[in-house]
Amino acid sequence: MHEALVLVREELGPDAAVLHTREVRNRWLGVLPGRRQVEVTASCGVNVPSRFAKRASAEQVVERPVEATPVSRTQTRPADEAKVSRQVQSQLSSLQAMVQDLCRRSKAESNGDWPEELFRLFTDLLDVEISEDLARELVERVRSDPRAVGLTDPVMLKSRVAGLIENDIRASGPIRVTPGRCRLVALVGPTGVGKTTSIAKLAANFRLKEKRRVGLITVDTYRIAAIEQLRTYADIIDLPMHVVSTPREMRETVERMSHLDLILLDTAGRSPKDEVRIQELRAFLGEAAADEVHLVLSSVAASRTLEQTAERFTAIGATSLLLTKLDEASGLGNVLPVLRSSGLPLSYLTDGQNVPDDIAVADAHSVARLILQLDTAREQRTTFSCQQPMYG
Ligand SMILES: Nc1nc2c(ncn2[C@@H]2O[C@H](COP(=O)(O)OP(=O)(O)O)[C@@H](O)[C@H]2O)c(=O)[nH]1
Ligand SMILES: [Mg+2]
16 A cells, blocks of 8 residues: 555645555455455545645554556546536435435435325325425324225325315405405515515406406505506506505505595515514504405415414414415425414415416315415316415
């Protein structure tokens, strides 16, 4: 080894990096021990700490020099390095995936005596981003469900879970507009979740398809662009629109618009952690005497964030949840906890930026299947679809 390393240093210089060494033992006639050989693969181009940087310590490592014949001396070129690096990267990625899968499986297997089909169900639930605890709870509930006894088909089992989820969540149905009775609906929530876009979708549907008299109010005076955004929609859909900057103005404006069938109130995005702004919003909502306050949540947010946000906005009067950006979410299991724990029913779902098309009334049956990505011929629910009509 010592000799081989000296050869490497001579040939590739002191900065060469040893990539690989191995001892090769030839056998004579296939049985008798032959000469010991070492194979050293080194490069002066690959960027790993050089073993020759500290001469003394490198030599200390070689305690017992043996008769050695270097059988391989490899010098890599930059093109080779890129190739090697790509190979290493792809091997690392597949290793990572393998480890993750193993971790999942070992977690599943630590769940007592689940038969194979229930392990599979468990990992299917994890795949749609349902948390481990919740997935375990759902699997246990399926196991103790008399109607699931003997079921082994993965789709049928998922279908049973869909039934459980469907029972756990509530839907409010569409906004019920009665001509001549002004209904005021506010959309609240964090910034950038799609409040204004959803207002435009709702306004366009109620105005253009349902022929209701609709008006818009915005209290989002923090950004000029926000007012312009809503005004553009109001102009296109041909709706009256008012900007309100104080709670007092709110009351007057609502009174002035009370001849309409529906007033949609757009609000500025509020961080659930910003207590002052949240209280300010509460004052506006109080003056508006909103009939419905839809908390708009992005389905790409983390589960815990969704729960905390819902808790904060429920305290200031949110009455339902409107989930946006379903098209951007890789799995919807993260929304399940907030649907179960907030106590708020789901009103609408949105799945894109197109006004007025990408919105639908939520119903528990479809939402449960969307969460589970049940898209089988038997279930026949491959696409984003809702059972209910848009209007009340
Ligand atoms: N992909 C996707 N984008 C959406 C959806 N809803 C709204 N957006 C986009 O999200 C961004 C913020 O929307 P906006 O209505 O201004 O959010 P606001 O700050 O809550 O009023 C805009 O680019 C919208 O087009 C949706 O359902 N899916
Ligand atoms: Mg907005």
